Amino acid sequence: MLMPRRWLPSYIALLTAVGLLLSLAALQDYRQAGGTRAWEPFLWEFSSVVCVGLLALGVHAGVGRLRGRALGVRLGWHVLGALAFNALHVAGMFGLRFAVYGLTGVEYRTDPLPELLLYEGAKDLVSYLCIAWISHGVWAAQAAAWQTQELERTRRELAEARLARLADQIQPHFLFNSLNLISSVMFEDVERADRLLCELATLLRQSLNAQTQGEHTLEAELALVQPFLNLMQARFGPERLQMRIEASAAARACRMPALLLLAPVENAIKHDVARHGGPVTVHLQAACVEGRLQIQLDNNGVQQAPPVDGGLGLSNLRERLAARFGARARVEFGAVDGGMRLCLELPIEAGP
Template structure:
């Protein structure tokens, strides 16, 4: 059974505080006889130590519950008040329990001194206050350290995202295919070639702007996806289809930039696109602020080497930005990615 931990420094605190607490408490309860008589020292120390550790673990569990029950900063005073009251009650019950045990042992070597009970209870309260102050200081430091670590992770993820975006901007394979398509269009259809250049410029303009913000609206992503898909459809013709069913109420929602481009690129990269095997891609919104991107599966016979940059990059950005988790489903008929849509603040 795993014992409750209130802090990563539990063991250190127990080693530093519990022995001193046990010694002083027994001295207050039993007087100098505690130090002079070996039998008294052994019995009282073992009994007090076991009871102290039990009380410590109980208080830890209650402290963890109160942290879950009152997690907000503005609830700190309320949480600490409950914690102090509970720990004081446990501590006083513990002291009365020890007095009762010494009374039941009924040995002249364990002299009862009821007059010292108020002093014992006051000492216990002071120890409880000290432990709570130490623990709250440690937890505050751990929270600050965790927040700092998450900030650094977000910075690193952002830098990695910018690098990945830059790499996709100058992807030589994509650029080579686009220029080949453009070269063919110039000879066959000058008007279509001009439109292709406009859409290609729109795609690269959006790619360059994507590094300026960590989030993009769904409306902007959909507009970019249409421009990007125009390049694909010019290359693959009627063999590739894109359908959209997006509720207008979600167009102002946010998601990481280039998300749709990465998903479209993955669909094209990993599937056969032929007249008798067209690729169908759909983008639709679902209830509970979700965007679903789906394509039919017709995997290429030659497995494409993939470093999973696309999906892992999207998942990392969602996780570190607090946007939730993406869901990826592959049932051998359809490949489906479900994305959370974030409401603007």
């Protein structure tokens, strides 16, 4: 395709503007020379502009085909292209002029052919070089834009691959623990075992859906975290694990990478509840503040502090946010008030 259709009106407008400017300038000289037919300068200039405009499309296509060829090959083709440009321009331009003059009954005289070709050839060579140079810049800009799109696509695929890796690391862990829990209670409390199996099925189904989507709302993420918390509360008992989730309606509607919170919540339980004999509260809060989604996860009662970097799950979280948002996302993790706190800040982006 020589030119995107959306550019065609602008291209026609540009040619029209150039033709008018040249025609008005030629009209002044024409009148000073005693000319009486005001339409003649417009015919002369527009016949040239129309032919150059059409030939420029061919030059642009040719420059595109020559990209990546050897320098000698390109130079050879450009020499042939310049000669063809001159021949077609002269033939088209004077063909239009002779046709219009013939229709009006006015005699049209030109310079001798050798002088005409020499005069027009010099101008056409400059025109061809300018068009080829501009065309080369356009093709280079389009290639750069395509490379940028490919880079962004590669980054998205990398983020999706990291998401899949994270899910693969997390799921076997909680699946193993959940199955052990269900196995330990299935002969003592069938109803409880059945309830746990339902929670596990819900969790696995939602996590698989999240993997295919890549991104979803915080509401969907919390719907994924909740059955996991239910399983963990069933494992440790409500007297040891208390859960609080507080998220505003605006925050719940924000989009975010899927399966982002499951690893931090698991870390909070693994490094707190599993190591602490007393009651522990896992508190998750989310709100929108100044165009950013702020998520805070607190857990108390830690007897032995977890790793400073938050472990493998939090390391993957940082990598995913860096790949998706770059420096626009913030992750902070550390001890506070006798427990551990994870703070996330993500830019709020519009989306379906």
